[in-house]
Amino acid sequence: MSVLVDHLDVFVGGFWLTFQLCILSAIGALVVGTLVAVMRISPIPPLRWIGTAYVTVFRNSPLTIVMFFAAFGLPALGSNADFLRVPGLSSVFSRLSIDLPYFRFAVIALALYTAAFVCEAIRSGINAVSPGQAEAARAIGLTFGQNLRYVVLPQAWKSAIVPLGSVIIAMIKNSALAGFFGVVGDLSNSGINLTSALGEPIIPVFIGVSIGYLVMTVPLGMLLDRVERRRAVAAR
């Protein structure tokens, strides 16, 4: 296991990059997922159809495929995802603004894929809000948008938080795929480099990589368990 000590810098660097990837993708997924959820419950049928189609496609396709399309389809369409080179953001997330677009592609793929699940988590939260709430809001004259904004969504978030947490945990694990699609130096990719380039034995390296992911996912999972349990007690 000395590889963990000898190459600690590699693991820490990989962890940090994966962490950045996850933060950015999570933000993207929450924003896009909320929008899609709103589309799916909107009173305008075409919007509903688009929302449903979005969720059906992304929920039912492997993430590898989505990553493939992001990594090879976007460039084929002529995009290097330069819109993600947001000046302020790049000072923290330096990978966003470099010329090589793979980090941006990975963020896009992870965010779009995860958004479908975020949408469903939020929808389940919206369904958990008693219909009387929305009805009362309509009865005092709030429009659809105001109703969502001031009455339904603030309450939906609460019961969506546990499913959303599970979605984010799944996303963190899914981020391990980014290494296959050209993101250099993330946690699982640095594991692969340690083994292939430096000839480190595979098992200890991947134990190290697993620990890196568990450090992110297990505490989040425990937090969710606690929220869930507190909620269950409160519901009695």
Add this chain to the structure above:
Amino acid sequence: MSVLVDHLDVFVGGFWLTFQLCILSAIGALVVGTLVAVMRISPIPPLRWIGTAYVTVFRNSPLTIVMFFAAFGLPALGSNADFLRVPGLSSVFSRLSIDLPYFRFAVIALALYTAAFVCEAIRSGINAVSPGQAEAARAIGLTFGQNLRYVVLPQAWKSAIVPLGSVIIAMIKNSALAGFFGVVGDLSNSGINLTSALGEPIIPVFIGVSIGYLVMTVPLGMLLDRVERRRAVAAR
């Protein structure tokens, strides 16, 4: 898109292999997941701890890592997963019994990973069975095992079926990773092989691959939606 027509045999072959992989992994995941669920609710604390540890580790690690351990860790430990070369099974699933172990490794990785989620789905089903059922069973003298077998699990399956279905859909999508770990000829791997070596462009190839997965996942998802809706109506 002519690649879809020209290489239809490749896609169909890949689809068939992925289908076999999924069937076998699903069976394994259901069996292991049920066992782990039983461990998690068993009256014997060490079994409970093992069950909880199993679920924590597999739920929180990326599947890529699990696949890595199966494909490179098992051989390092000297196992070629030969116990999966079950004579009868091999006549249907010929890949099980060949010398190359990667198909078996993929089955093991997918099954063990998915089992953690199966366990949680079954546990949620068990929790949905009213405690009075198990109590009545104990009161007439059924042992823990008989109680599970004749009273609790048959009822738990019913409310676990929708979450289990989602777990299986996720597993089908996850099977796309197998191609990265040496399973030759599954859907996503055959897609990759059509590219550079045969000079086919990537986008149409991967549209074909996506269709292959959607053909498996979307109908299953629609079936689940219907079951869920019927259940919701019945519950009123």
Add this chain to the structure above:
Amino acid sequence: MTERSEAGEVSGTTDQPLIRLDGVNKWFGPLHVLQDVDLSVARGEVVVVIGPSGSGKSTLCRAINRLEPINSGTIIFDDQPLPAEGKALARLRSEVGMVFQSFNLFAHKTILENVTLGPIKVRKEKAASARERAMKLLERVGIANQADKYPAQLSGGQQQRAAIARALAMQPKAMLFDEPTSALDPEMVGEVLDVMTSLARDGMTMVVVTHEMGFARHAANRVIFMADGQLVEDAAPDEFFANPRSERAKDFLSKILTH
């Protein structure tokens, strides 16, 4: 009763009813829930709707502010046909207060926020003035001291009074009540009926679905008896209770009045 006629005069169109339904039909799938309903409610009038369960009372109520769209017929409110959707519908709804059986206070907002949300977001009032008016309304319904609590912290009767204040805060031209007391423990029914009676006395136009016969007798101008989606009877309360014309109303009253 003085203020009431006053209110009528102010609007200057006392002869035109505030609410008018003409040949209204509503189906839920195969179920004909409202059958050719004609009804008009004058400004300042208090109409109580009674009838057996499933007869369509709630649906009637909800049709009036288009929480439930109708299949045919016309509904006219304040001389305008009900708008179909969008901003115009939202405006119409803001002019018709509605009080539900299950209160439906916004669970994540304090009582005060519940009452000010509509004025601020719909009527675009200043927060300060909305709050001030809200406090007056809460005082009027007797729960000013609960303003900063959340709905779950209040008793059912307090919640329902808050819901009435929330509806009043929009300064509606009419109020609809759908069984406002039937989710309440018996000791709390009185406090809500008191508020409603005082509203009626102040000249508010009200349509009230209720089984509280006492309220119907003392506060209503008219009682309407519904059965199977039809308005079977429409009479002054004294007349109706003393002398129901239809068999169904007689039957219904005999069951209801035995406890």
Add this chain to the structure above:
Amino acid sequence: MTERSEAGEVSGTTDQPLIRLDGVNKWFGPLHVLQDVDLSVARGEVVVVIGPSGSGKSTLCRAINRLEPINSGTIIFDDQPLPAEGKALARLRSEVGMVFQSFNLFAHKTILENVTLGPIKVRKEKAASARERAMKLLERVGIANQADKYPAQLSGGQQQRAAIARALAMQPKAMLFDEPTSALDPEMVGEVLDVMTSLARDGMTMVVVTHEMGFARHAANRVIFMADGQLVEDAAPDEFFANPRSERAKDFLSKILTH
């Protein structure tokens, strides 16, 4: 009452009680739910347990077949201390029938399957003979014609009678009833009490938690009054109802007997 003494003689140990609790204590966390409980129930005896909600009646009942483990004291059933777990505990439980307030019929099995499951899986009887006996029991409780239905298709009273048949199918030495009629609509209480009365008459040893004073008066040998985890009073029914000794029992009876 003839059969009853007969049953006692057959076992040949009439002098030893069938159930004996000695200094039994049970805590739920800080809550002392059973406090030094001593109780013995003779073979063929019918004991009714009454007492206010939360006094520990259900816990007492459940302790007797160890559905609830106790913290200290001993419980002896049929001259054997209760086994702690495993097969021996399962065997003990199969000798003590239990009937729950909420029936707890196995929802995925027909009534007949409910009744035969225990005999086949626990007593290892042949399916055919178990079915035959089950049909006789269902006839006895008056629902033989419902044998192939699922629990959800039966009324509450029918379900509870099926639950009694299920318990009887194990040929238990004693039966425990935990408020067997309190989840029933009033018109169904009678049919269940009738079955219980006939059981008592046939000499079954019974511990019955119930608020049905009629049953207690007519079918019980003894009435036990529990309060706060203690057995406060233990007397013949006539004596108890006519002349409760403790203040608490008096108080409780005055509340219960007013309706």
Add this chain to the structure above:
Amino acid sequence: GGDGGDGDDTGSGSKTFEAGSTMERLNKAQKIIVGTKFDQPGFGLKGLDNKPAGFDVEIGKIIADELGIAADKVEYIEAPSAVREEVLEQGKADIVVATYTINDKRKERIDFAGPYYIAGQHIMVRSDDSSITGPDSFKAGDKKVCSVQGSTPGDNIKKYLANPASPGAQLVLFDGYQKCVDALTNKQVDAVTTDNVILLGYVAKSEGKFKLTGEKFTEEPYGIGVKKGDTAFREFVNATLEKIYTDGRYAKAWQDTAGKFDSTVPQGPAVNRY
């Protein structure tokens, strides 16, 4: 063409190119993206310094140099076997130097300069294994072989298998050669097949555990991939190659990298101006 400066001349502004040409664009930008392998000892292997090294990398640097771009202005991206055409088509790299066999299928999508080296497919086995003597040893069906997804050797070897139509029983394809080497070490497979030079790198690294067996059985002319239709740029690269064959830079590049595994310095093959 350029001004014909030697290897030490890295001055940026000192070169001028025809207006509108790729050469001028790259020179102006003072940056070039080279697609190469990251996992091939001798040709393109990335270390933990995040910089790849090898013969292909040196060729890339020389071309950059001829364009007036300093070595530290060269950016590298990984070009795994399966996606080299995409990397060029989508403009993710300006050139691909990545053990890249010239063939007609690929020429339909991109253009090749070169060849600059002629490799050939070969087979690597464990040193103690004498049962495999060439591709025909796979015909019996009991020997298993590993190669890489989307590579020509992975496709070529199929016709030597017992059942070419369903190769899965004998052939494993990973996304990189290192995984094949692991599989060979752990005895999941009996052989790894790809170009001889790639295998030589692994043989050298293996400290005697692996050896090559039999003879090369194909010719793999390595080219430098450029965007389809960019004839001027292709011609520039071809001219550069011809120049370095003679001025010693080609030989030095070999000696510094792959030469450590195969000391016979290759003769620069004649470029193919198709």
